[in-house]
Amino acid sequence: MNASSLLRGTYGRLVAKVFVLAFLVTSLYNVFSFSRSTQDAVSQSFDDSAEVDMYGLTDRLTDPALFEQYRKSLANLEKVTTFYDSLEQGAPAGVRLLSAFDQAMPVADFAGGQAFEQGYGTQETVQGPYEDPVLGKQVVNVKSVQLSESTFDFYNLAGQNDIDLDWGAVDYDSETIPVLLGADYDGVYAVGDRLTVNYYFKPTRMRVAGFLPPNASMFYQGDINHFLDDHLVVPYPRSITGAAEADPGFYGILAFAMLNANIAVDRGQPDTVVFTTLQSAATSSGFDQYALLSVPSYLTQFASVRALVHDNFALVLTVECLVAAASLVMSGILTNSATRRRERRIRIAWELGQSRSDLGRAVLTIVAIEYASLAVVFLAVTHLLPNQDSSARTFCLTLIALLGAADLLRCRTQLRHTIRHRPRNEP
Known part of the structure; x- marks a missing residue:
């Protein structure tokens, strides 16, 4: 049978x-x-280490004319960069400066599709390719986030396959800047590819150092899970003190972008610790044009x-x-x-x-x-x-x-x- x-x-x-x-x-x-x-x-976004009190930090130069006047002064820019470095490197234990900004990045001869463009999937209008006067090429404004090493570590971000950013090699005056791409870029670009971008009106070369894992996310502007799968991730240098003299136009914009940040304070710390930290940085740098904003929605969203x-x-x-x-x-x-x-x-x-x-x-x-x-x-x-x-x-x-x-x-x-x-x- x-x-x-x-x-x-x-x-x-x-x-x-x-x-x-x-x-x-x-x-x-x-x-x-x-x-x-x-x-x-x-483990990435909701572990106990991320359960903190969050404050927003920004400048008080709300008048455009006053801001432009302040930004064009090399002495004032040095105050801003010194203030930033004091918070980034000299904050007491339990207080962390989390600097991040979502400035769109114009990329020349972009190889990706419309899904990577700034505004795609939102109520904003997608601009599409256009001629960039700084680069003299067709560019596309892609979704991008620029962030510091502290921010990268705080949100447990990391590259795939043990390929990570070498933060010590992030030098904005070098030939190229190493960057990471979101997981959706896999197949669009490869490790080692070079991108030509208009970074705050400065022609800049960026090298793809690796890719983020799928569903990598961070807290940004009230969004507890701001996903980075379709983002270009640009690292800030560890310090820009003294750099403004070489290119005050570029660093004048960059310094204030880096200054707009969040301050994470471990639970249980006294309320005065953040004010004391800011006052100490202001005294050492001479920069007192800052404002502190509470971000009360963070812990509520975090827990929920x-x-x-x-x-x-x-x-x-x-x-x-x-x-x-x-x-x-x-x-x-x-x-x-x-x-x-x-x-x-x-x-x-x-x-x-x-x-x-x-x-x-x-x-x-x-x-x-x-x-x-x-x-x-x-x-x-x-x-x-x-x-x-x-x-x-x-x-x-x-x-x-x-x-x-x-x-x-x-x-x-x-x-x-x-x-x-x-x-x-x-x-």
């Missing part, structure tokens, strides 16, 4: 079983993938979103347990129904002299067909899903193999039970 004879009359049950188990394994794939993304989100992530995972896990129970029960019913139908054929074949090894091979073939079909359906479905996760796929394929092994063991046990003590006609 071959496998096709045993399968006769049970094809419908076999197909139904494959699809029921495929639904179960695909749902497990989604839960495993969601679990990993949840753990990444909590972290709770939402955890609660959603608990809900998903509960639903998956119910799905697993229902799928296994249905699969068991289909298996038992098919097994009873095949038992009669096995008894007849045994009584007519079919060998035990032939019957065993037929049963093995049926199990192999079932679980090979299950693996194919699973791979086809998950290939179409947006959440591609190789670890989750490997886990599920291993589970399919284990289910197949368990089912084969059950079938061989059932075969021995079926033919035991049954009379037979020897050939």
Whole structure:
């Protein structure tokens, strides 16, 4: 007896079983993938180290004429840069200056699509390619965020494949600036590619040092999860004190962009610590044109979103347990129904002299067909899903193999039970 004879009359049950188990394994794939993304989100954006009091820092030069006059003074720019360095490098423990700015970056001969342009996906208008007078080339304004090393570390940002920024090599007076690209840029540019940009009206060359992992995010302007997948990430130098003399126009804009920042203060610190820190920096630098803004929404959003992530995972896990129970029960019913139908054929074949090894091979073939079909359906479905996760796929394929092994063991046990003590006609 071959496998096709045993399968006769049970094809419908076999197909139904494959699809029921495929639904179960695909749902497990989604839960495993969601679990990993949840753990990444909590460890990156919502771990305990990010539970801080947040303040906004800006300048008080709101009058455009006064601001322009202040910016054109080299002595005043030195005050701003010294003030920034005092906060960046001399703040007491538990107080961190988080400098970040989302200035769009005009990139010449841009290789990406419209999804990377500033304003895409928002109510803003996408400008599209245009002729840039500084570079003399066609440029596209792409989404970009410029940030300091402290900000990068605070939000647990990192490059993929252990390729990270060398912050000591970030020198704005050098030939190129190393940058990171969001995960969506993978395939658009490669590590080592050079970009020509208009950085605050200064032609600048940037070199792709690496890529951020998918779903990298940070807190920015009230958005607790400002995702960077489609952003160009430009590092600030560790210090720009003394640099303004070489190019006061460029550094005059850059210094005030860096100054517009957040100050993170560890919970439990006295309220006066941030004021004392700012006053000390102002005294040492001579710059007192700053304003401190509270960012009360940060902790509220932080706690709410972290709770939402955890609660959603608990809900998903509960639903998956119910799905697993229902799928296994249905699969068991289909298996038992098919097994009873095949038992009669096995008894007849045994009584007519079919060998035990032939019957065993037929049963093995049926199990192999079932679980090979299950693996194919699973791979086809998950290939179409947006959440591609190789670890989750490997886990599920291993589970399919284990289910197949368990089912084969059950079938061989059932075969021995079926033919035991049954009379037979020897050939």
